[in-house]
Amino acid sequence: MSSLLPKQNSNLDFDEATQKELGKFLESENARMRLQQSIHTFTDLCWDKCINKISNKIDRGEETCLTNCVERFLDTSLFIVKRLEETRKNLS
Amino acid sequence: MSFPSNYGLSSSNMENRKQAVMDQVRNELALANAQELINKINEKCFSKCITKPGNKLESSEQTCVAKCMDRYMEAWNIVSRAYISRVQRESHYQGESL
Numbered sequence: 001m002s003s004l005l006p007k008q009n010s011n012l013d014f015d016e017a018t019q020k021e022l023g024k025f026l027e028s029e030n031a032r033m034r035l036q037q038s039i040h041t042f043t044d045l046c047w048d049k050c051i052n053k054i055s056n057k058i059d060r061g062e063e064t065c066l067t068n069c070v071e072r073f074l075d076t077s078l079f080i081v082k083r084l085e086e087t088r089k090n091l092s
Numbered sequence: 093m094s095f096p097s098n099y100g101l102s103s104s105n106m107e108n109r110k111q112a113v114m115d116q117v118r119n120e121l122a123l124a125n126a127q128e129l130i131n132k133i134n135e136k137c138f139s140k141c142i143t144k145p146g147n148k149l150e151s152s153e154q155t156c157v158a159k160c161m162d163r164y165m166e167a168w169n170i171v172s173r174a175y176i177s178r179v180q181r182e183s184h185y186q187g188e189s190l
Binding site for chain 1 (some may be wrong): 106109110114117118121122124125128129131136142145159160163164166167168170171172173174175176178179187
């Protein structure tokens with residue numbers, strides 16, 4: 001993302017407080033982007049699992065399926081990490 | 093990617109340049125997000141609606157794609173709500189095992 005800043009003397013053009021502020025801003029924008037990226041990934045995955053026919057509105061069943069799909073995906077991710085940790089502990 | 097070329101050192105000028113950088117970052121991210129969404133919709137709705145590609149996009153296929161777009165964005169919002177509420181719940185119970 002540093003490529004967005006002017007090329008020559010990029011740091012010298014801003015005083016220290018402004019550099020700090022911009023750093024914080026970039027950090028939060030980065031977090032927001034990662035969040036959105038995850039939402040894209042989950043929507044992709046859960047769309048395939050939950051949406052069969054294109055109707056005029058997403059019905060209750062599909063909505064529940066989408067919500068559960070996100071929750072269970074995250075549970076799976078936590079489960080895998082936990083299990084790997086346990087395996088590692090048992091080995092040492 | 094153009095920047096204001098007047099790099100003076102007055103503080104209001106610096107404030108302006110800071111705002112310009114922030115606006116640029118916001119715009120680029122919004123654009124990237126929109127592009128990602130469009131690509132996904134294209135992929136998903138093509139596979140749902142155009143089952144047998146003919147020699148033109150049939151009007152029934154267009155109707156399907158239009159509906160599918162709306163449904164995909166609806167799904168995106170549902171997923172977004174579910175994920176954000178999960179993240180909030182979990183940061184609330186930070187430290188407790190799941």
